[in-house]
Amino acid sequence: MISLKHVSKSFDGGTHPAVDDVSLDIREGETLVLLGSSGSGKTTLLKLTNRLLEPTSGTIEVDGEDIATKDPILLRRSIGYVFQGIGLFPNMTVEENVAIVPRLLGWASEKRRARARDLLRLVGLEPAAHADRFPDELSGGQQQRVGVARALAADPDYLLMDEPFGALDALTRDILQQELLALREQLKKTIVFVTHDIFEALTLGDRLAVLHAGRLEQIGTREEILRTPATDFVRELFAKPAQQLAAYGELL
């Protein structure tokens, strides 16, 4: 379990906090979606969780331990991270990209290789055809599959995903979302998924945390949030796409 307790983060000395007094728990095995528009603090929150950023105040615990007391490098190796955009290393092959965390952890090369190939298969990339390629030889969707495989390489309990499908076309995004759902059933990881896309949030999230201007507006299951929105902001956030969908349905 990951617990955030009164976490705040400010980049300008406190005038405009990027994250403002957020407390929430991420439960074992669930997928929590952090939903918000740009500037809502969702990516900042994710980066605080593996110490890419340090909070201005508050504490974050992973499995009951305050992460401020842990070595940030070891902490990051124990948490999978899928980056916004691509984030693959252009100087490494697909296989080397996937096997990078095991390499940092000192695994033997045979074991790394086998692991990388298993993971490529798991995310739907045939190793024989893809392992020796370089990232720029792959499509955007394939690159992001590699990104997911890399995050899973050291078999972490937690997976942080920062708008991983944001740059993909709608069709590819849909396919990858379905695959992620299947993968989650198979692997039982605890996932924190950041997005600004309401439908993606509703599709993937066991629970949703809605962020606005650094503050946590509401956290709950889809049903809870749709039926009993806690604030006007949350109500309007979901009302708008619903109207659009209705209009779209009439057209059909």
Add this chain to the structure above:
Amino acid sequence: MTATVEWLSFVAERLPELWLRTGEHLMLTGVSTIAAILVGIPLGVAAARVRWLRSPLTGGVGILQTIPSLAMLAILLALLQRIGAVPAIIALTLYALLPIMRNTLAGLEAVSPEVVEAARGIGMSTRQRLWLVELPLSIPVIIAGIRTAAVLSVGVATLSAFIGAGGLGEFINRGLALSNTELILLGAVPAALLALTVDGSIAAFQWGIRRRRSRGTPFRGMVDRIARPLAVASPLVLLVAGGFACLSTSNPFSGSAWASSATDAQTIRIGSKNFTEQLILGELMGQLIETHTDLSVERRFNLGGTMISHGALVSGGIDLYAEYTGTALTAVLERSVIPDPARAYEVVDREYRQRFSAQWLQPFGFNNTYTITIRRFDATSRGLRTISDLIPVAASLRAGFSAEFSERPDGYPGIRSAYGLRFGEVRDLDPALMYQAIASGEVDVIAAFATDGRIEAFDLQPLEDDRRFFPPYQAAPVIRTETLQAHPELAQVLGLLAGVIDDATMQRLNYAVDEDKRSPAEVVQELLERRGLL
């Protein structure tokens, strides 16, 4: 046709030395480039990592680049107290630092922030990020910097000959000193080809280490197995070939800065400055020692000027060279002019014994003073006979002086105050080129050497030093006391020609080399034969 044949035989005669000099050149360039890589890349990394270090580092290394090459060599000679390959390599390394450091910094800064964040996010330490991601991604830019540095080094290394480090600059210097275009080309053309070769081999190295993108066809497999390793090895092959060329003992040419620098008590190292008369005197002393003693001689000629030759003598880089009393008095000892030749000789000998553990042997006989010289036509048509006659017309005249003359107290600054002379324009001219420049009318006044054969040949008129400003410049061998104690017979051997080379003889010898294009060795041999000294 005959010109081609002559040119070919000219080159063929010098092939062994060309091989040696090319080897030395490669070693100078290679060793300094490697040193600059070893220092420059870490500096670039430091500049990229530590923000407050960036300006001092790029600024400091940039300033090194602005120091003129000869000044850099002179400074290093003074600091290290030695001539030869070591100061040359240090100078070349300092010049090569800037492109390598700059490009390392630029390469690291060009790595996309997304990639850097990904490297941090998956748990790479700072060091792992550098080695696994940032440096590999910067390699093309860094190698481009190394190529710039290496090509630059090939060019600057031609100047290393000024401090006895050898290389192709040896031919160029000799050619400049002797106004011999063929010799200049013999150094310059191979140097240009070498620059292209070095650049090409580093480009090949880069191609060789680049990771292949798609899987192999049979042809590609062959390329990968054979061509790539060869390409990667090519810079090393060049360097090894260079090392072999200049260290191979079978090479008959003595005087490699690399091969025989170990001090051998049976070898006398003779230096010379970089103009014709000095080369003749060096050769003269060399041949006397070779024919009249069992000692062998190593010629470290063409050192870049008085301070470098003197520095080499004091530091033991050479055992002896020919110096002029007036030059020693004013430029080396920084004392005022002594008009009496015997008294001047006495003073320099005493001071050298005390301060430099060196001493003066008997003078050769001639007095190679500076003479303010104009075209004979101007002298007759305008009635100019003495330097004082120049005073009223000086403002309308263009003077061409060597850099050394422009600075020395017994040079332009001195005559300016002694005569109140102010020339309209003063140009820096290489001593070897000034006679041509005045004859063709590009300048009107030069500070010629009294013993230069070209004064007669170019129809020039030296003006009388009516205020007795220029001190006597008697030439004599200057030798390290240590060397003389080990080989006392040298005083007698070098004295064989003492007092017999008068101004006219020296002028004739200089003329034979400068205008008849004969080699100093040949001219000296003829003189010794005629005097029955061979």
